[in-house]
Amino acid sequence: MGFAGKKKNKITKPLLWFVLIAVAVIQIFPLVWLVDFSLASSTEMFTNGLLVIPEKIQWGNYAKAFADGNFLLYLKNSILINGLAVVLVILVSIMAAFACRRMRWKLSGFVKTLLLMGMMIPIHATLLPNYKIYSQLGLTDTVWALLIPYVAFSLPQGLFLMTSFMESIPVELEEAAVMDGCGIYRIIFQIITPMLKSSIATVAIMTFLNNWNEFMMASTYLSSEKWKTLPFSVLEFTGEYSSNYAVQFAVMALTAAPAVIVYIILNKHITKGAAMGAVKG
């Protein structure tokens, strides 16, 4: 866009910067505030100023948050459940996309529409009946109680993206493979899948973003610590340390940290992937 840049006059440029910086401050300041108070002591919260300079930096807040918040366990659970969900969504959506897009059968359109329907269903409407179903089947408080809905509600999107990406792959490649005597499964996993790399990354990122912060289902279906995910530690802590605000702030900062750090490191790819998922489809 260098060309447009040439047209800039002297007044607009500072204005541009002002707008951009103002928005950036609005987006980021609450988080700065969070970190600031997480290093102060609880009583220092009751100030009229915007930020405090802690009398003594209270690293202990983080130590408490880390240990009592079960941080590592919940982080592990979050990674595990979300990782599994991503893998399953990718696998299932590639298979279904191939069947609906490439294979020849009467119901392909119908099945595709059916699977895409899931996009329109509000996930929270299934909270009540799913609770009933999972508890009947003994799935509550297991990893499945989260994995199933996470996969189910990310699948339509995955399928949608995969089918549209698959369209751009020339059929000739497959024809050659068939000549060589490849079966369908080998075509899918050895020829098609490697060509879908960028869409796989997109689906992975979208699935991750959708589910990483999910909270309602985790809080409804899980009871023991074994599978609780990261957003939980915040909720548990507000009860546990109700009279210690600073530690609550520390646990919030700690919970937010992994996603923010990963995002900052991979930000180019994530924004690209997410944007692709949302715009290009």
Added chain:
Amino acid sequence: MKKLYSNKLVIFSLVLPGIIVFLFAILAPICLSVYYGFTDYSGMGAYSFIGIENYRQLVHDEAFWTSLKNSLLLAVGFICIQHPLALIVAAVLDKLGGKAEGFFRCVYFIPNVISVAVIAYLWKFIYNPDFGLLNNIIKVFGGKGDINWFSNETAIWAVLLVLIWHGFGWGMLIYYTGIKNIDPVLYEAAAIDGANQRQTFLKITLPLMKPVIQVNVTMAVISALKQMETVYLLTNGGPGNSTQFTANYLYQQAFKAFKYGYGNAIGVIFIIICLLATVFLNKVFEERDINPRRVKGAA
């Protein structure tokens, strides 16, 4: 080749996992909801069928209508406040170029990757009338700073602000990508014709962004309808029912008021409304070559 590609068994094996997931996690619960929606099941013990009594009650349930009204308000808020802002910022950002462009894009998106649980609790503190950030800011600028942000009249706006703030990066990113996809040749042509920046924005960027705007509008409506977690943690529908949203309300009715049957009836209506809204928006935007069914993953 043809034979291979119409092998029923292979097809079946490929779509089976998807279908199982769909049946088990989406269709089965919906059927169960429909079933319980016709009962007076409290959540435990015996129950009986009461026909459409739950639905009849729902029509007269003020809280339910408030929740729909709030969804509408939220959607309008997204469309009228968040989106114009996001579009403008995206257009401005696009002109920036270089390292700064990447930096701002990254910063704007950060709230999006933070858990709703953290966001909701954080904003609870920000809104606190006695020591919250917002009132402190007002105090710094010489105001009295004793605004009760969660009063009956303002609470819904307070919730709206959080959601707009949280989802801003996402909306911005989509517009930004849309703008980046516009063929630079068009801008060059405009420049040759002597168009200034505002004209370029209005005459080229905006019209070409129409499909993207439509996708974003659809997303906004649907995500406003589906809103639950932020409200659940921030106000839980209060004070009174002034910030009630449908998903939160059905949860409350089922698990707090012991009206599991009634909660499911709300759920059924909720699903129908979402389906209708999607179909309606699709119809409105149908002639476009984009596909607004991509409505998930909204902020």
Added chain:
Amino acid sequence: MKRRILSILLTAAMAVTLLAGCGSDGNKDEGKSESADGKVTLKVFSNLPDRKNGQGLVEQMIIDEYMKENENVNIEVEALDEEAYKTKFKAYSMEGMPDVVSIWGQPSFLDEVLEAGVLAELDESDYSDYGFISGSLEGFKKDGKLYGLPRNTDVAAFYYNEKMFKDNKWEVPATYDELLDLAKTIKDAGIIPLAMDGGDGWPMAVYLSDILYKLAGSDYASIVSEAVSSGDFTNENFVKATELLKKTADAGLFQNGYDSQDYGTAQNLFTNGQAAMFYMGSWEASMALNEDIPEEVRTNIRMFTMPVIDGGKGTAADIAAWNGGGYGVSANSEVKEEAIKFLNYMYQKDKLSKYGWENGVGMSAQDQTEYMTGDETELQMQFVDAVNDAASVSGTPVNDCGPSSFKTSIESQIQNVSNGSISVEDFLATIGKECK
């Protein structure tokens, strides 16, 4: 670039799959409560998330002790704060409950729970020598059978910061009008008069009940039960009490935005010296020993009960108190006997009641005279005196007297009526509807 990301993702995914494989093997054994070597796992579901202070600490101490004494028993605790607890309890009661659970001996909570038969029956004769205060078991009974044991005797109180009062020469109010005047005085001094957890609804409903008791006196119980059974809340005492609540809110006794602030926020206003008073139950008496609270505040917390209301029948010695929280055992527990054994262990005189006392928690529902040491905090002694000097106690607060749909309704509508978004008549009509 893309390729590198992809390979990272795939590697991560594989690692994840492997890990999950290992994880699921372990699960299967833990799922069973009782395995071959006589190991028993007891699941305790508690409404006390703070395991380091007050009641939660006491509960945890006993659990640890029990596990030490019974090496074959492993106790897993899941703890959520009250609102989240009750929601999840209801979800649990649909399908299978943890073994030992916190319960409330009040109709709004227990009636539906007992109807569904999810709690195990206890043998009342087992507890004859446990020293339960007479009448304290009544709320936990249905058709003469006992289903739970009370943990506390709860007293509704105004906690106040004595030092702050003294420094400013404020007097503890003896009448309700004085309280309202005091609110103005404190407010003018730039301090929040009283921190109220109005966001949750129930503390306000308790406050309303407290006013109602001062107005109706000994008629309280009959007025409430009549209203709940008929759905007609037009009794003048209800009208007066609600109007008074509204007047109180208008007078600015509560903090700005009280109707949306939760328990923790309200309490923190008080414990950090931002508010002069805090309205809550006696279970918060342990504030006096909580080291997270600044010492200057902690050591100066005192309490008074609802002042008398002009023209009301209740005297200063008629206090709002009840036996609310307690424990029960799941009827479908696979280790029911072990669970009851643990329950009984908790209620041995020298456990829950004594430890609670020593840790500054309010009063238990058991006779506590045996272990009065003289080391009690002044706050504790104030509660003891209040109960000992009481001419009568109110019993269950209004919001807990009806079905849970009534409770949900009153607790959300009470915010609306106190802040003036609905009229007193509409409020009483709306909550009445839920009783029919």
